[in-house]
Amino acid sequence: MTASLVFRLHDRGPELVREVLLERGWEEYDEEEREEEDWNLYWRGSAFRNSEYHNLLPWQRLNHHPKTVGITRKDCLARNLRRMRATCGSSLYDFSPTAFILPNDYTRFLAEYNKLRLTRGPSVYWICKPVDLSRGRGIFIFTDIKHLVYDCSVIVQRYISNPLLISGYKFDLRIYVCVKSFHPLTVYIHQEGLVRFATEKYNLSSLQNLYAHLTNTSINKFGPFYKTEKERVGQGCKWTMSKFRHFLHSQDINELLLWQRINNIVTLTLLTIAPSVPSCPNCVELFGFDILIDFRFKPWLLEVNYSPALTLDCQADITVKKGLIGDLIDLMNYSSIDSFRERAYQKHKHKRPCFHGNQPSPVLTKFKETKFQKETSGTQPSQSQALPLLKTLRQPKKMNQRRSRQQAPVADKRRHLPPVDLSRIYATRGRIINTTATKTHTDETLNLILGPHSRTNVSVVNRQTCPLSGETDVSSKTPDIRQKGLGFRRSAVSWRLPDIHSGSRRTVKAPLEGTTALNGQHIPPLRVGDFIRTFPFNKATLNASQNELDVKSVTQELHRLTGRLAAAQSDKTNRRTVEEELKMDTEGEEDFDSLFWGPKDPPLLSQCFKPT
Ligand code: ADP
Numbered sequence: 001m002t003a004s005l006v007f008r009l010h011d012r013g014p015e016l017v018r019e020v021l022l023e024r025g026w027e028e029y030d031e032e033e034r035e036e037e038d039w040n041l042y043w044r045g046s047a048f049r050n051s052e053y054h055n056l057l058p059w060q061r062l063n064h065h066p067k068t069v070g071i072t073r074k075d076c077l078a079r080n081l082r083r084m085r086a087t088c089g090s091s092l093y094d095f096s097p098t099a100f101i102l103p104n105d106y107t108r109f110l111a112e113y114n115k116l117r118l119t120r121g122p123s124v125y126w127i128c129k130p131v132d133l134s135r136g137r138g139i140f141i142f143t144d145i146k147h148l149v150y151d152c153s154v155i156v157q158r159y160i161s162n163p164l165l166i167s168g169y170k171f172d173l174r175i176y177v178c179v180k181s182f183h184p185l186t187v188y189i190h191q192e193g194l195v196r197f198a199t200e201k202y203n204l205s206s207l208q209n210l211y212a213h214l215t216n217t218s219i220n221k222f223g224p225f226y227k228t229e230k231e232r233v234g235q236g237c238k239w240t241m242s243k244f245r246h247f248l249h250s251q252d253i254n255e256l257l258l259w260q261r262i263n264n265i266v267t268l269t270l271l272t273i274a275p276s277v278p279s280c281p282n283c284v285e286l287f288g289f290d291i292l293i294d295f296r297f298k299p300w301l302l303e304v305n306y307s308p309a310l311t312l313d314c315q316a317d318i319t320v321k322k323g324l325i326g327d328l329i330d331l332m333n334y335s336s337i338d339s340f341r342e343r344a345y346q347k348h349k350h351k352r353p354c355f356h357g358n359q360p361s362p363v364l365t366k367f368k369e370t371k372f373q374k375e376t377s378g379t380q381p382s383q384s385q386a387l388p389l390l391k392t393l394r395q396p397k398k399m400n401q402r403r404s405r406q407q408a409p410v411a412d413k414r415r416h417l418p419p420v421d422l423s424r425i426y427a428t429r430g431r432i433i434n435t436t437a438t439k440t441h442t443d444e445t446l447n448l449i450l451g452p453h454s455r456t457n458v459s460v461v462n463r464q465t466c467p468l469s470g471e472t473d474v475s476s477k478t479p480d481i482r483q484k485g486l487g488f489r490r491s492a493v494s495w496r497l498p499d500i501h502s503g504s505r506r507t508v509k510a511p512l513e514g515t516t517a518l519n520g521q522h523i524p525p526l527r528v529g530d531f532i533r534t535f536p537f538n539k540a541t542l543n544a545s546q547n548e549l550d551v552k553s554v555t556q557e558l559h560r561l562t563g564r565l566a567a568a569q570s571d572k573t574n575r576r577t578v579e580e581e582l583k584m585d586t587e588g589e590e591d592f593d594s595l596f597w598g599p600k601d602p603p604l605l606s607q608c609f610k611p612t
Helices: 015-023 050-054 074-088 106-120 243-248 255-276 315-332 336-348 360-365 397-406 445-452 539-544 551-569 570-588
Strands: 004-011 042-045 099-102 128-132 138-144 154-158 169-182 185-190 195-197 238-240 286-294 299-305 514-517 522-524 530-537
Touching: 015 074, 015 128, 015 169, 015 315, 042 243, 074 099, 074 154, 074 299, 099 106, 128 195, 169 255, 185 255, 185 315, 195 243, 195 315, 238 243, 238 315, 243 255, 255 286, 255 299, 255 530, 255 551, 315 530, 539 551
Parallel strands: 004 042
Antiparallel strands: 099 154, 128 138, 128 154, 169 185, 169 195, 169 286, 185 530, 195 238, 286 299, 514 522
8 A cells, every 4th residue: 555645734835735736646744643754745935944954854855945045035135146246257147136235235325326326317216125025015116315215124226127018018027946956956947937917007207106117916916907908918917938938939039048048047046055055955945036028138137036926816827836836746756755755664564654543653663762873974874773763753742842942953963864775875975065156257258148139030049849858758657768869767766865964064965766877977857847957957067066066167158058059049150160169069968968948849958059
């Protein structure tokens, strides 16, 4: 008998996650009926406590990595991007509007304000946003500093006053990004996303009209024109990304470069925190990146959402978010994770890891006497040592909570291990994560990555369908597939342990089921449902992220990729050079291709480099 997977929701939400998991046959955790550790996925909108990371068992997953606030709080994001701009060059990190954190940066803001006022007059716009609020709360736009009034920490940012409009309406893109792992960095972007519209026509002479300037659904759904049929936009305030792709096709732009620049924004933003996020392989995180496109088709990062809204307000929400959560669950690859929980119980001749009523768990009772504490020295445990420390988990809940609060520092030194055969699992170990990024690129070349570009012919868009894309879908049951020609093979079943021991940052790494191997390195599947792997995207970035994250190499690769893409799509006089370069560049890379996130039927990256 197969045990059901169990999910646990904090504060009974979000409903969509419950619905999707129940449809897939999962059971909801009930603290009255289950052991405290008898769950596979714990989902919460807010942050987990340190002790919750430290006490994770091998079959348990959390929906947040620790310490990602560095990009999800507006002031932290502004600070981190500023730091990266100073280290890697302002051209590379030129994708977020200049921002000042007030009150601290008031003097610097004043200097910039005065400078721009002198050179450009009153036509410079600013937006003021409370740092720890969301959903458009507390936001206002101003041109004159006398209107800047605040009573909490805020960021004041250059307002992108020339956004791309659709029939006069402002919009932004909500891009769903899943960071499967920070060590090594493994990123997926979902093909579907949302386009969020303002519900009144954009007009710079009415800055107070939030229905014209803000694209938050939480604001616009209360606007007087929400239900009105609006020219081209339609009713409501949302489109799916697929509908936006249709719109793009009607525009005179280089669509691939737009997608690639958004892709670059995601990677470069994650690079700002990746080296400092503790390794916790049993975590996964779904971020919502908000991207505004200006009238020159330059994408700008507005913010990164920690817990993107999963409410279903309209048909676009239903279409996008249900698929998104389903694909996220597939990406977590529970078929392998649960096998540990399953095997643990089977080994001890018990049918289910779920024990109803107040009966003590036979399996857990069995482990009660066994105490295993493992220092983070990195020595490989024997199988007998590998029995988990579950005794503490069997204590009454209140005592347990008290213990985790009081003993958090002790927990640093302890790791719980599963009752499964470990001998073949401790294959590789990570090293101390560190990074130094240096200034290497010229402004001119880096412009290719993110810089504004003028309109070019639509014909440059490679709309060719990827012949492998249909075959490369990875379902929940078979997360990995054999791919002829790409050298992928199914890996052995294995798992990862949580490791958030600050200081040493040693990672116990082993390939997850569903990854593929290339010269001993493991490549995550290139696609899971509509999630497209965007990092690593080639051999060099795979290498750059294996041990110490080499930020410099990654930025060079992003630059090279974007440059090749731009060259391949430029006019035919460049064709020879491009073909020669392509030959050089792809040598030895044919066994590691990636899909190009963004366009419909995402092509393989190598196909995008073929001159049009
Ligand atoms: P919140 O977390 O409150 O949603 P955001 O930073 O996402 O805050 O801003 C809310 C909305 O305001 C965005 O969706 C966008 O429409 C608009 N906005 C925010 N910053 C800018 C900016 N710098 N330029 C133009 N519009 C912006």
